[in-house]
Amino acid sequence: xxxxxxxxLINTRGFTDIIxxxxxxxxxxxxxxxxNGNVVVALPGSTASxxxxxxxxxxxxxxxxVLNEIVPMDKMYHHDDTWHDGNGxxxxxxxxxxxxxxxxxxDGALLLGTWQQIVLIDFDNKPRSRNVYVQxxx
Numbered sequence: 001x002x003x004x005x006x007x008x009l010i011n012t013r014g015f016t017d018i019i020x021x022x023x024x025x026x027x028x029x030x031x032x033x034x035x036n037g038n039v040v041v042a043l044p045g046s047t048a049s050x051x052x053x054x055x056x057x058x059x060x061x062x063x064x065x066v067l068n069e070i071v072p073m074d075k076m077y078h079h080d081d082t083w084h085d086g087n088g089x090x091x092x093x094x095x096x097x098x099x100x101x102x103x104x105x106x107d108g109a110l111l112l113g114t115w116q117q118i119v120l121i122d123f124d125n126k127p128r129s130r131n132v133y134v135q136x137x138x
Contacts, residue, residue: 012122037138042100047090047124049097090123
């Protein structure tokens with residue numbers, strides 16, 4: 001088994017900022033000329049997520065709307081009582097979506113659907129710089 005590690009930095013606006021990182025992930029993977037393996041895309045931190053979505057204007061509005069119904073920003077969270085930083089909602093949203101995904105690499109291509117993109121979603125209540133890690137396991 002061989003493991004390759006790559007990473008890149010993404011600057012976000014916070015507040016459920018959804019950023020398509022598909023091309024950056026592909027660049028990190030395809031530079032190694034690997035045919036088959038498993039690719040893990042991970043983000044350290046507890047107020048942002050990595051997931052997949054069809055990156056189109058309707059869903060870029062729908063997903064934040066649904067998340068705001070499930071985990072509203074304007075609700076008081078126990079986390080806020082503890083840390084007084086007002087981002088309890090960001091931690092809950094990130095926990096629901098998760099901080100990593102795994103994508104198979106088959107015949108030299110990431111196994112993504114035609115309309116499926118890899119996205120970083122930053123829920124925090126301020127702009128951030130996020131490190132994204134790409135691990136390729138063959």
